[in-house]
Amino acid sequence: MSDTNGPRALLTHIRVWLIVFVVCLVLSGATAFPLVTELRLLDSALAGWASPVADLLPGLADWIHRVREGVAAADDQAPYLLYGTDWLAFAHLVIAVAFYGPYRDPVRNVWVVEFGMIACVGIIPLALICGPVRGIPFWWSVIDMSFGVIGILPLLRVRRMIKRLEALTPTAFRTSPA
Numbered sequence: 147m148s149d150t151n152g153p154r155a156l157l158t159h160i161r162v163w164l165i166v167f168v169v170c171l172v173l174s175g176a177t178a179f180p181l182v183t184e185l186r187l188l189d190s191a192l193a194g195w196a197s198p199v200a201d202l203l204p205g206l207a208d209w210i211h212r213v214r215e216g217v218a219a220a221d222d223q224a225p226y227l228l229y230g231t232d233w234l235a236f237a238h239l240v241i242a243v244a245f246y247g248p249y250r251d252p253v254r255n256v257w258v259v260e261f262g263m264i265a266c267v268g269i270i271p272l273a274l275i276c277g278p279v280r281g282i283p284f285w286w287s288v289i290d291m292s293f294g295v296i297g298i299l300p301l302l303r304v305r306r307m308i309k310r311l312e313a314l315t316p317t318a319f320r321t322s323p324a
Contacts, residue, residue: 153315156307157252163304164249167262167297168242174293175238178231182221185214209283241265252308253315259308263301269294 177184192200192207200207220227245262247255270291277287 153311156311156314160252160304160307160311161249163300163307164245164252167300167304168245168249170297171238171242171245175235175242178235178238181228181231182217185210185217189214205283205285209286248304248308252304253312256305256308256312259301259305263298263305266294266298266301269297 189211192210217228241262244258248258252259273282273287273290276282277284277290282290
């Protein structure tokens with residue numbers, strides 16, 4: 147009978163949480179590529195089938211419409227500006243790849259998880275400083291900050307599990323390949 151709290155079970159839980167985190171990171175990044183199309187669809191939805199949401203949150207609908215118009219104007223007049231969102235997407239994908247290290251050897255690569263936690267915390271001052279400078283409504287900055295708060299939760303759990311794994315296992319097991 148296997149121990150459900152043993153090192154192998156802990157390693158499996160760590161890997162599952164890392165996969166969930168990486169999938170969310172990749173999805174978050176991938177959505178930055180088709181920004182013009184996404185905003186057009188979202189704005190159309192808020193004017194159409196999702197109008198109850200727009201009625202409930204008129205500030206959201208107005209903001210999405212304003213952002214759509216701005217991004218569409220940038221795409222028409224200066225498409226090179228959207229290259230910045232391509233790099234944002236690429237950065238998400240590169241960071242996601244870095245999490246292969248903790249997937250393969252969580253104890254040796256716990257620093258990647260800690261780096262991710264620092265990045266999640268860093269979202270808050272970025273949103274609080276750059277949001278007002280760029281004219282972003284405070285409530286939207288709160289939504290942006292929530293990504294850091296939500297993102298750090300699985301990473302905190304993973305870090306705790308990695309520290310437990312480190313205490314439970316001999317070095318030979320910890321460094322074995324995936």
